[in-house]
Amino acid sequence: MDLNTLLQxxxxxxxxxxxxxxxxxxxxxLQQVLxxxxxxxxxxxxxxxxxxxxxxxxxxxxxDLPKLNxxxxxxxxxxxxxxxxxxxxxxxxxxxxxxxENSILSVIEDTKKNIRDSANKQRWASMNKVWNEEKTRLLDxxxxxxxxxxxxxxxxxxxxxxxxxQPRSCLDPLELVYAQELRHYNELLLKSSHRxxxxxxxxxxxxxxxxSRLTDMWTLLACVTQISEPLRSDPIKSRQQRPEFVTHAxxxxxRRYRVFMCSQIGGSYASNSxxxxxxxxxxxxxxxxxxxxxxxVGERPLWPLVYYGLRCGSTKVAxxxxxxxxxxxxxxxxxxxxxxxxxxxxxxxxxxxxxxANKIRNSTDAYKKAVYCILLGCDVNEVHGExxxxxxxxxxxxxxxxxxxxxxxxxxxQSMILEQYxxxxxxxxxxxxxxxxTLALTGQFEAAIEFLARQDDNRAHAVHMAIALFELxxxxxxxxxxxxxxxxxxxxxxxxxxxxxxRLIRQYVQRFERTDTSEALHYYYTxxxxxxxxxxxxxxxxxxxxxxxxxxxxxxxxxLIFGKRQSSDQNDVNSGLFRQFECPEFDTRTMAGQxxxxxxxLGNFEMSARLYEMAGxxxxxxxxxxxxxxxxxxxPTLSLRERLGLEAQRFNQLLASDSIDVEPKMKNSFVLxxxxxxxxxxxxxxxxxxxxxxxxxxxxxxxxxDDVDVVLANVKRLSGEVIKVLPDVIVAAMEITQRxxxxxxxxxxxxxxxxxxxxxxxxxxxxxxxAATMPYRLPNDTNKRLIELELDMH
Numbered sequence: 001m002d003l004n005t006l007l008q009x010x011x012x013x014x015x016x017x018x019x020x021x022x023x024x025x026x027x028x029x030l031q032q033v034l035x036x037x038x039x040x041x042x043x044x045x046x047x048x049x050x051x052x053x054x055x056x057x058x059x060x061x062x063x064d065l066p067k068l069n070x071x072x073x074x075x076x077x078x079x080x081x082x083x084x085x086x087x088x089x090x091x092x093x094x095x096x097x098x099x100x101e102n103s104i105l106s107v108i109e110d111t112k113k114n115i116r117d118s119a120n121k122q123r124w125a126s127m128n129k130v131w132n133e134e135k136t137r138l139l140d141x142x143x144x145x146x147x148x149x150x151x152x153x154x155x156x157x158x159x160x161x162x163x164x165x166q167p168r169s170c171l172d173p174l175e176l177v178y179a180q181e182l183r184h185y186n187e188l189l190l191k192s193s194h195r196x197x198x199x200x201x202x203x204x205x206x207x208x209x210x211x212s213r214l215t216d217m218w219t220l221l222a223c224v225t226q227i228s229e230p231l232r233s234d235p236i237k238s239r240q241q242r243p244e245f246v247t248h249a250x251x252x253x254x255r256r257y258r259v260f261m262c263s264q265i266g267g268s269y270a271s272n273s274x275x276x277x278x279x280x281x282x283x284x285x286x287x288x289x290x291x292x293x294x295x296x297v298g299e300r301p302l303w304p305l306v307y308y309g310l311r312c313g314s315t316k317v318a319x320x321x322x323x324x325x326x327x328x329x330x331x332x333x334x335x336x337x338x339x340x341x342x343x344x345x346x347x348x349x350x351x352x353x354x355x356x357a358n359k360i361r362n363s364t365d366a367y368k369k370a371v372y373c374i375l376l377g378c379d380v381n382e383v384h385g386e387x388x389x390x391x392x393x394x395x396x397x398x399x400x401x402x403x404x405x406x407x408x409x410x411x412x413x414q415s416m417i418l419e420q421y422x423x424x425x426x427x428x429x430x431x432x433x434x435x436x437x438t439l440a441l442t443g444q445f446e447a448a449i450e451f452l453a454r455q456d457d458n459r460a461h462a463v464h465m466a467i468a469l470f471e472l473x474x475x476x477x478x479x480x481x482x483x484x485x486x487x488x489x490x491x492x493x494x495x496x497x498x499x500x501x502x503r504l505i506r507q508y509v510q511r512f513e514r515t516d517t518s519e520a521l522h523y524y525y526t527x528x529x530x531x532x533x534x535x536x537x538x539x540x541x542x543x544x545x546x547x548x549x550x551x552x553x554x555x556x557x558x559x560l561i562f563g564k565r566q567s568s569d570q571n572d573v574n575s576g577l578f579r580q581f582e583c584p585e586f587d588t589r590t591m592a593g594q595x596x597x598x599x600x601x602l603g604n605f606e607m608s609a610r611l612y613e614m615a616g617x618x619x620x621x622x623x624x625x626x627x628x629x630x631x632x633x634x635x636p637t638l639s640l641r642e643r644l645g646l647e648a649q650r651f652n653q654l655l656a657s658d659s660i661d662v663e664p665k666m667k668n669s670f671v672l673x674x675x676x677x678x679x680x681x682x683x684x685x686x687x688x689x690x691x692x693x694x695x696x697x698x699x700x701x702x703x704x705x706d707d708v709d710v711v712l713a714n715v716k717r718l719s720g721e722v723i724k725v726l727p728d729v730i731v732a733a734m735e736i737t738q739r740x741x742x743x744x745x746x747x748x749x750x751x752x753x754x755x756x757x758x759x760x761x762x763x764x765x766x767x768x769x770x771a772a773t774m775p776y777r778l779p780n781d782t783n784k785r786l787i788e789l790e791l792d793m794h
Contacts, residue, residue, distance in 0.1 A: 190583070217436060225469065239474075280308060310374065311396065352376055450485055466504055588614070600620075606644075626669050669719040703759075734789045740756075
């Protein structure tokens with residue numbers, strides 16, 4: 001096809017389009033097309049693709065969306081939802097109806113709000129309790145010291161134990177030896193005998209462990225705690241002011257070094273200190289090793305002789321060497337002699353200090369400088385590395401520089417050991433005994449014990465060290481039993497810590513308190529002088545937690561601690577473990593009452609009733625038995641119901657014999673519930689006449705409509721426990737009436753039977769009237785059942 005033919009056809013198509021469409025032809029320049037395209041693009045981007053699709057969809061249905069939007073915007077809901085003006089209602093009945101409905105709605109709204117608030121409160125209380133328990137678990141799992149004071153409760157861990165199973169002891173032989181020694185100590189205290197020194201007893205016991213390092217630790221502790229008079233005030237503050245702790249620590253290091261010197265040169269010089277020091281210096285210092293030593297005595301270096309005489313605790317030997325050296329050393333010899341006698345000569349001390357500052361400080365004789373610093377307290381920060389080769393040497397020199405009552409330098413030494421050097425410097429994990437001894441020698445018993453308690457192998461020793469020091473009054477206990485294991489009190493001298501003995505013992509004992517309960521009680525007895533945040537004696541609080549946490553259905557711990565009843569007689573009870581700890585401050589009755597309160601709060605009313613009886617709180621015992629009876633009295637068969645029946649019979653005998661004294665109202669409630677228990681026994685056994693006879697004696701149910709008012713008056717005086725059972729009693733009485741009616745209905749129809757049937761209908765009507773006029777709303781099921789039974793009799 002050529003181009004001419006193509007042009008002709010295009011013109012024909014154009015003419016046809018003009019003929020068919022009356023629309024005018026649109027002719028636009030390129031500029032106009034571009035402008036129209038820009039406007040269309042801007043409209044699309046402003047309205048969005050979804051609005052364009054909405055326009056297309058509604059436009060295909062004949063809806064003009066822009067006009068529809070204008071109409072919707074013109075609408076206003078203000079007049080529709082504005083509150084109407086209140087108009088005066090002249091109709092009294094309608095007005096009262098509206099007021100009544102408004103009151104009902106108001107009560108419903110208030111009730112909904114109260115329920116919502118109560119639910120939120122209970123939910124938050126439950127979350128708080130769970131979180132506190134979790135915090136306790138986390139804190140007990142921590143092994144590092146903490147300085148945060150957190151108020152926590154102990155986490156219960158209930159366990160059910162087979163009563164026929166004899167548990168195996170969880171104590172290893174070493175722990176058992178410790179426990180037996182502690183038991184013997186407590187027995188002496190309970191007999192009001194002389195209080196022995198528990199640290200000395202454990203130190204003597206440690207010799208049987210076969211571990212020399214343990215023996216050394218206990219020996220050290222026994223040595224540094226030999227104070228002449230017991231501490232009257234707080235142990236932490238008194239420790240910094242009493243010179244005995246520094247003196248005894250220094251003496252211990254001197255005795256130990258004397259043993260070391262004897263081991264180096266042989267035991268033949270042990271009794272002669274002069275020869276011992278002389279031989280040791282001869283062995284230690286040979287010709288080539290005396291370079292720099294300035295003074296001599298008998299061709300031997302003088303100041304090493306003086307230093308080692310002081311180092312092994314032989315001050316007289318040091319004085320003797322100084323006097324042998326000549327008159328030039330008389331003043332220094334006099335100073336050493338005065339210090340040994342506990343005297344001071346300020347004139348001599350000032351002269352020697354001046355001499356040290358002018359000459360001795362720059363001397364090449366390290367031993368002479370060390371001796372001057374030790375006795376005069378010069379350059380206390382000097383390390384004296386050439387002389388002090390070991391930690392013991394360093395500690396001895398620092399302790400020797402501390403003057404009596406110098407709490408400031410004593411505190412600086414403690415801070416240096418605990419905070420500046422610390423566990424990392426001493427490689428405490430690999431050398432735990434060394435770090436413990438360093439802390440103990442500087443009077444930081446709490447930090448030393450807490451460090452040992454973090455190690456499984458040494459935890460038992462740490463616990464008994466803490467107990468022994470606490471019994472001596474030397475342990476700085478935490479201000480509150482809820483604080484962390486190791487804490488800092490801002491009012492205490494720095495850097496001393498306080499140890500929470502309660503937390504330490506409970507963590508140790510909880511492992512075996514179920515299997516070795518007798519031993520556990522003796523450990524808890526050491527806490528008898530402490531109080532918990534509630535003001536309870538900690539010994540009683542721990543025993544209470546032990547019983548409560550043993551589980552609701554486990555009576556093994558219960559019987560073991562409080563004794564087991566042998567018969568129905570309240571006095572026929574085996575002596576429990578707690579009886580051996582009775583004293584004027586607490587006894588079994590007090591303990592039983594405290595545990596009963598905890599169990600009652602947890603809902604274990606059966607066990608709490610038994611403990612209340614043991615505590616002599618018979619009203620509370622009967623109250624909780626009544627609460628339990630109200631729950632099970634109407635049930636056919638239940639183990640709890642059988643146990644409560646036996647308890648009710650026993651209490652009934654006690655009440656009949658006037659063995660116990662209870663309030664009349666409580667007694668009446670108990671007697672009624674026991675009668676109802678017997679009534680339901682007859683009812684479930686099918687003994688209908690016996691059940692009705694017993695029910696008539698209680699005067700709880702009417703026989704005729706005339707009796708309803710009298711019965712209702714009696715009901716208003718009943719306790720809540722008895723009222724709770726009344727719906728079941730009414731249903732049971734109605735069912736008995738219905739059964740008797742059916743039996744008579746199948747009879748011969750004699751006049752006597754007709755009369756009896758009439759009486760039964762009257763009783764049924766009276767029961768229905770009573771249920772309808774009860775001051776308490778009955779359950780819907782009860783009302784429904786009563787209506788069914790009454791209709792069945794017509």
